[in-house]
Structure formats: C-alpha cells, structure tokens
Amino acid sequence: MIAFATLVFTSLLAMVNPLGALPIFVGLTGDYAPGHRRRTALRACLAAAAVLCVFALFGSVILRFFGITTHAFRIAGGILFFGIGWDMLQARRARSKTTPEEEVESAARDDVAVVPLGVPTLAGPGAITTVVALMDQAEGPAAVLSVYGAIGAVLLISLAVLMAAPALLRLLGQTGINVMTRIMGLLIMVVGVQFVLDGLATAVALMRS
Numbered sequence: 001m002i003a004f005a006t007l008v009f010t011s012l013l014a015m016v017n018p019l020g021a022l023p024i025f026v027g028l029t030g031d032y033a034p035g036h037r038r039r040t041a042l043r044a045c046l047a048a049a050a051v052l053c054v055f056a057l058f059g060s061v062i063l064r065f066f067g068i069t070t071h072a073f074r075i076a077g078g079i080l081f082f083g084i085g086w087d088m089l090q091a092r093r094a095r096s097k098t099t100p101e102e103e104v105e106s107a108a109r110d111d112v113a114v115v116p117l118g119v120p121t122l123a124g125p126g127a128i129t130t131v132v133a134l135m136d137q138a139e140g141p142a143a144v145l146s147v148y149g150a151i152g153a154v155l156l157i158s159l160a161v162l163m164a165a166p167a168l169l170r171l172l173g174q175t176g177i178n179v180m181t182r183i184m185g186l187l188i189m190v191v192g193v194q195f196v197l198d199g200l201a202t203a204v205a206l207m208r209s
Contacts, residue, residue, distance in 0.1 A: 005146040008134050011191050012150050014184040015081070015126045016048070018158035019168075019177055020088070024121055026165050028112045040113045041162035047118030049155045052131050056147055059132030070136045071206070074199035077129040081192025084126045088185025091178040122158055126188070133195060 025044075029037045055062075063073055131147065138144045161168065172180070 001142055001146070004138070004143055005150070008147050008150040009153060010187065011130050011134065012127060012154045013157065014187040014191070015084070015124075015130045016122050016154050016158055017088070017181065017184050018122070018154075018161040019172075019180045020184070021117070021121050021158070022161065022165050022169055022177060023174075025117060025162050026169055028117065029165075037165075038163055040117070041159055041165075043113035044117035044122060044162065045155045045159040047114040048122035048127075048158070049151055051119055051123040052127060052151045052155075053148065055128045056131045056135045056151065059135055063132070063136075070133075071199040071202035073129075073136075074133055074195045074202075077133050078192040078195030078197075078199065080126060080129055081188050081195060085185040085187070085189030085192060088181050088188060090185075091181055122155070130191075 025041070029040055032040065060070075063070065131151065135144065135147050138147055169177075
C-alpha cells in the first residue's frame, strides 16, 4: 500500500511538474497585481484538480465505452510518458502540454487560469493518463483514496510553487529549473517503460490463456 501510494504521488508530481510551469505562469501573469496572480494560481490548480478527479472517477468507464483494454491503454500511456520524459530530459517543454502558438494566443486572453494554466499546463494528457492508469491498478478503497490524495497533494504543491513563482525564478534561475525538469523527465521515462512492460505482460498472459 505504501509502495503504491508512493508510486502514485511521485509519478503524478513528475508528470504535472509545477516547476516546469513556472516560466509559462510568470509569462502570462507578469503584469498582474500580486492578488490577481494568487487568485489565478488558485483557480488554475482547482481546475486541474477537477479535471484529474473527473478522469480518475470516470476513466475506466471512458475506456470501456470506446472498447479500449487497460493493457492497451498502459502501453499507449507508457509511450506517451517516454516521449514527454525525453523532451523534459533535454529541458524542452513537452509539446503535448502547450505549443508556442497556444501560449501566444493565451497571452491575449483576459483569463488564463483555466486554459492554458489549469489545462493543459498542469493537467495535461500525461497527468490524465497517469491518473487513469493508476486508478485502474488501485485495488481496494485505500488504494483508490491514495490516488485522490495524491491529486490533492500534488496540486497543493503546485499552488505553493505558483504562489511563490517570482521568488522561485529568481532563486533557481533557468538553469536550476532545467536541472529539475531533467530529473523529472528521467523519472517519467522510467515510469513510461514500466507501464509498457506491465501492459505487454498482461497482453502476453491473455494470449496464452
């Protein structure tokens, strides 16, 4: 149980990667008053938490509706994780989160809390896939609660990071953020490989039975 809860928390924290969201957050809210910036950070984290909780609750239903097996979803999710982790390992922002064109378009919006900060900067395809895949592996109420608990804990950490965004950027600098992003990227790649191996193992076992 402790091992599963730790896996859920670390996987989701690495995929959300609040430090990686710092440059986008500061770029989009640079001219905001401090109070407005804090409210934007809060709304972004609430939006991300709501999206992740919805997919945690209905993810398996969505998979069944489209006729997708869980092992196929794990393999696809693992490949997605590996690609995201590879980009992060090179200190590049994953294209599955936001593209430069979307960031330019978002800069012209009056409200950037929900889109693109909440979704997809925090709750992107990788984080959604992580929640759905790990919820499928959760056995028993305690494991299910650990997934929701991890969502809450990771978004609380993200809120704290975004609230302190200007100070953290000054403290870490772009080099420090890149180092942390590379570490997170390596962890995500390892999780992706494990997801692929688990999915393949299940598929092989089903074919033999």
